[in-house]
Amino acid sequence: MLQIVGILVGLAALAAAGFLAFTLLRVVGVMIVQWRDLVSIDRWSEVLDTIRRNKLRTALTMISVAWGIFVLVFLLGLGHGLDNGLRQSFKGEATNAIRISANKTSIPHNGYDIGRRITFENRDYDRAKPTKLPGPDGQGIDHISGQFFIRGGQFGGGEMLTKRNGKANAFQINAVQPDAFYLTTYTIAAGRFLDYADVAQRRKSAVIGQPVVDYLFHDENPLGEWITVAGVPFQVVGVFKNEGNAERERQIYIPVSTAQLAYNGVDHLGMLEFTVGDADAIQAKAITDVVVGQLAERHQFDPTDRQAVRVFNNVEQFERFKKIFWLISTFVIVIGTCTLLAGVVGVSNIMMIAVKERTKEIGVRKALGATPTSIIAMIIQESVFLTGLAGLLGLVGGVALLELASRGIDNEFIRNPSVDLRVGVAATLGLVIAGALAGFFPARAAARVNPIHALRDQ
């Protein structure tokens, strides 16, 4: 049943699209034939003449279209703001990042009681590294890092006292593999990020964020300088930046191997983190399951135990957000388009009345040698002009209101509501098309005016 309805709706949509395309082609054809008129002062003065003769009607017509565009632009801008706000919460994070951190078991397994603390090791990192879904081009892990939490510091809370020249402050310390860089959206402001030589040789290298530089170094060049992290000296090799979310810049990155050695870590890891390339949510889940399965096997916990390891899957989160964005923007476009459509139908309606009123004039023009094409072009040009002008007013109004709104509203949900140039161009183009369509039926009615009847009625 539902399928039949679907097919019918599809066919109707197809027919409507075909009809629209056909009409547009006709209109474009007329415009091409009459292209001279588009730049002719005569034609424009005719159009402006008609408009001047019917000021009230013209104003009412324009209001309906201007309102449609105004609503569309305002809603689009608001939707854009919402989108911005949601994306902001991802700033600094790769959207294809997945993190698995070790925790305590909550399900008895293989004779082990609950509440047992799981700790990952370097071997888990090595084993997870080549993970790939089966198939010739199966998605898999493309960048992976194992993170060591110093002194059992919790994920997200591992702040350590960092000193230099008598200045001291607490910064988040991340002991990672060089690939951890790919889990972020950082850019390197100076020097470099950690590399595999740092890890292999257990170098005391550190990459620090801009606020760390500002606090410990002021205007000095930090590269090559030494800082002390929890009593261990490290040499600054690079500075990173994170556009849009400075909170994440209050961090220091050091090689995982150096940290394990310096802070009694043996070969322990607190977390595995990796990116999954272009994998979608389902593939990302499958990859995660493979890695969790390996860990469960080695560390003897139930793979379904949600507490033993904790999974933070950005792909899933991001996909959910994308779905929300999509819903919002679809909603906005549907509402806006419907409002605009109402305006366009209004224009068409009023132009139809205008043509009825001008029957005699059109009849006279035909008797004097006006071709149907020239009549059609005249009406369509008028329609496009009216719609375009009204739409432009609505566009300006909408953008102005957004500008005002963006000063009033700026919270974590809505950020910088605005429309970009492309939307403006698309809206203008859409308006011209809408105007042409609105003018088409009245124009055709005008072209069909029979001069005999037209000249007869007094």
Next chain:
Amino acid sequence: MQKDSATLIVDVLRLAKLNKYYRVGTHSLHVLRDIELEVADGEFVAIMGASGSGKSTLLNILGILDDYDSGEYWLGDTVIRNLTERKSANYRNRFIGFVFQSFNLLPFKTALENVALPLYYQGITRRKRNQIAAQYLERVGLRDWAEHTPSEMSGGQKQRVAIARALIAKPRLILADEPTGALDSETSKQIMDLLSEIHRSGITVLVVTHDQEVAARTQRTIRLKDGKVMSPHDLLASTSHAGMTVAT
């Protein structure tokens, strides 16, 4: 104006066995019956007939505003039959000048712009056609009224503007539909003077009228009755019309 074949008598238009029906519901009304008509180049002809005689229909067909059902209509050396809208618009524009009873000027345009309109549809530039339009306005004696709109003019003046508009494309044929129908007798006389003058300049003029005096000013009168052209014989047989002239 076309005087290239002065020795030959050339027909501007010729109708042969032309028939026209109107379909009203299931009935078919035979409006024009086997019309035979020849108008030579440079003639001044009146078409008379009571209302319902088919004279308006005939004029519409002659003006390529309406189709006919059978027979032939020759305009110059072209058969006017099943023309595309574009072609018929072109013929109307270049070969025929219309003069209407109710003038049919565009109310929002000045006299000059009204006169220039047919040239607009020939794609002539604004400057040039306004120049030409000014000449034609002068010819009908309205040079000083160029910038006035029709609402500021008298009926006679409006009809002069309309005549100037009919002339501007240099047509071979002027079709005037009751050109004096809305005018007083004095103004009618002036308009007929103007049409006579146009005729003398070499243009064929066809006037549809029910006014005996108007018809008397032409060279020849064609009478229509019940969709048929009445022959001289019919005319003699019918009750005599005083002052009627029949020229062949």
